[in-house]
Amino acid sequence: MEETLGTKVLVNNMPGGGPGGTGQAFVMDAPHDGYTILGTSETPLLVPIMTGMPQTTKDFEYFIAGGSPGLLCVNKESGITSIEDLIAKTAADPEKYKVASTNGGLWFVLANLFGQYADVKLGNVTYDGSRPAITAAVSGEVAAVTASAGEVADFIKSGDLIPLVAMQTEDFDFPGFGTIPAVTKSLPALEKFLPLNQFIGFMVPVDTPSDVIAKLQEAFAVAMASEAVKTFSEEQYAIIYNLTGEEAREFSAKAQSTMSWILHEMGLSEFSPEDFGIPKPE
Template sequence: MSMKKRVKLIGSSLFLTPMLLLAACGGGNDTGASNEDAENYPERDISGVIQWGEGGATDNISRTLAPLAEEELGGTLVMENREGASGATGAQYVYDQPADGYTLLFGAENPNLYQVLGISERDYLTDFEPVSIIGQSYAGIVVKEDSPFESLEDLIEYSTENPGDITMGTSGEGGLPHVASAMLQAELGTEFNQVPYNGDGPLATALLGDEIDATVLAVSAAQEYVESGDFRMLAVINDEPLDSAPDVPAITDEYPEFEKYLPWGPFQGVFAHKDTPDAIIDKLSDSFEKAQEDEEFQETLENLGVNPLNINGEEAIEYLEQNRSTSTWMLYDAGATETSPEEFDIPRVDEE
């Protein structure tokens, strides 16, 4: 697969309940820092907030990158998981902290969809500054190895003939399984019994424990389970097989009608509060950029099936804008949300 095509892949994965509508609290408006502080930054530990639980793609990639970034920054990153509400709990927490560069959000694509889904007022492009977009991943439809569903066709046929019988584990509204299920229902008439969990790690555990029949995971999170023989990946949600999973068919091999939704998939990145001084953002971006050049980290991403991006500044902002447009309109067109992206002045990609 060409690098150009991979870089275009856009993502989506989110979960939030209406009771967790996280209204703007005004937190973080006091920056608590100035550009002069960048000269000695960091002078204390930096909190790295991972918006998903342990064991998922965002957690694994973030914790692998953190010690490399520490070396470049000359400081300590204290990593913690603040999962919940499809990542909005962690995003809101970081937004509420002083905008001084000492609290960073290690997040996925979810905040790009919060507003359209009515989940939270937080938004990457409004409330945060991208320190680095690390990489673009892909989604795979997985079952346990001993599942009676040996192919995607088996799963689809059973679901259409037995509506609601298959339990599909999700990471909540707007998450990978939720969006994938919406696409399957819109195009093929499937109907799943959806049960929510807090991210890739808990979903994998639930599948291992036979709590669910199937789910959709980032390929980077499912890879180790597939290689160990615990999971079977029925298809990748892409228009061609992946180099990291060459034996897994693309969803369009059997269902070409999904081409209109592709390319699509999750991403991981590091973000700071929007009001963080430019000099500190620059120092953070430079440090994370150099950290990602580490050969072992590059190999880790390759083994996880993640396409390295390592972008920041205007390039990262343009990437986020394209991702938000593609993902929100895909959800709307698939019937996963009744709120049009137009209400938030989000154009379709071909209208930008």
């Protein structure tokens, strides 16, 4: 976006991000002039219920580029060939067959949907990020992992991980592998909670001047039409959303509602979504 904006964009990676809200607090404390923007994924949607910080999707203007579908994969040596097989083996030996995920965030939510809403007891082991969770599955430390298609792509190509289901309501065609069935084909009870999509993009406080937001939207549109973004999305097996304005707000608000209430009903949130006016999914 630098050329359109006519300025250099500097990236500051801050520790304690995600649902910890460090980056969000930094942006909220800075002048709301468009010069300090927050690179984001879906994970910060959980900041209110995990930290008590009051800002929800109503307080931000979102620019959503796209996201990679979530997959449930198993170690190649696990002997598991289907989601039904994983469920059966877990029932027989729950300590041996567990699913790795990040500690909080979308992949954690998806890993725990089975037990909470489909009466399938898949044990969950959490890690500080997708990389160590994937490494645990590849090494055989755990039997399975939930992560994005882009994150596990190289391991699927190498044969170290075998995808069982796509964590969505539609099949996912993985180039070079084939069709990965939607999880709802085997567990239709999860359909009301899906799709629950990963997304990446950026956001600014909603009270940023309208002319500044318009300029950011222009730069975002140019970037989204670029070959660089197209190439990146193909490499990450991502779906392009290209959402701004009301569409982006509705998209993020729905994700915040679903994820927040799922975690709260699991007893894993520090605060109730009701405390922040986050509506319960219908």
